[in-house]
Amino acid sequence: MTVVTTICGIILLVAAVLVTYRLLDGPNSLDRLVALDTLIALSMCGLAVWAAYTGDSTFVPAIVALSLMGFIGSISVPRFRVRDK
Structure with missing residues (x-):
């Protein structure tokens, strides 16, 4: 199980670096x-992997809060978006 969680963590970290590049240079x-x-989705997955690794379920409210933040952000930003030049 330790090998699987380590591989998942590394894959999530690489994905986060690539997505951060897109965020800064979009x-x-x-x-x-x-x-x-x-x-935000990668952060939720990272917390879920960590919760599975440690066996601690106290991370579940943080995952729910991140999902709500991602949903509200996805809905509100396009509504007030100004066209790019």
Whole structure:
């Protein structure tokens, strides 16, 4: 189980680095929004992997809070988005 969680953590870390590059260097604001949503999803997956590794269920409210934050951000940002030049 330790090998699986280590591999999952490494894959999530590599994905987070790639998504962070897209977040900082995105050609427009919608690409940055998708990258931010993906980064939130990767954070939720990272917390879930850590909770599975430790066997501690106190991370579940943090995962739920991150999912709500990602949902609200996905809904509210496009509504007030100004077109890129």
